[in-house]
Amino acid sequence: MTTVAEFLALSSALTGFSPAELRGTGMVGAYQALVVQQAGAEPLDRLTATVARGGIGPSAFGDGPERELAQAIAQLWYLGTWPGLGGSTAPERDPAFVVSARAYAEGLVWRTFGGHAPSTAAPGHGSWSHPPADPA
Structure with a gap:
C-alpha cells in the first residue's frame, strides 16, 4: 500500500x-x-x-x-474535484464531484497566481485595486 510519503512524492511529481x-x-x-476509495x-x-x-x-x-489516474490526481490537487474514472469512451463513467468546500479553497490553482478561491478569504477593502501578489 502506498504510504503517505510516497503519495506526497507522487503528488509532487504530478503537480510541480x-x-x-x-x-x-x-x-x-x-x-x-x-x-484509494475511488x-x-x-x-x-x-x-x-x-x-x-x-x-x-x-x-x-x-x-x-495509469495516465487517467495521474490526471485525476492532478485535477484533485489543483481544483479540489474528482473527475471520475472510466475513460472518456467508457459507457459508464464514474460521476465527477467536488470533494469538499475546503478542497476547493485549498486548490493549487489559486496558489499558481498568488490568489485565493473566490469567497474563501477576506482580501480587505479596496484589494481589487491592487494587482495580485507575485507568487515567486
Whole structure:
C-alpha cells in the first residue's frame, strides 16, 4: 500500500509543488483516502511505482489507466474535484464531484497566481485595486 510519503512524492511529481507545499494544504490524508476509495489501492500502487521508477514524461503512462489516474490526481490537487474514472469512451463513467468546500479553497490553482478561491478569504477593502501578489 502506498504510504503517505510516497503519495506526497507522487503528488509532487504530478503537480510541480513540493511535498511541504502540498502538506500545507492539509488535504494529504483526505486525498490519499479518496484516491484509494475511488480508484483502488492497487492502481495507486502501480502509478506510484511507475513514477518512482521513471518520473513523469510524455511516454511514462501511455494512454492507459495509469495516465487517467495521474490526471485525476492532478485535477484533485489543483481544483479540489474528482473527475471520475472510466475513460472518456467508457459507457459508464464514474460521476465527477467536488470533494469538499475546503478542497476547493485549498486548490493549487489559486496558489499558481498568488490568489485565493473566490469567497474563501477576506482580501480587505479596496484589494481589487491592487494587482495580485507575485507568487515567486
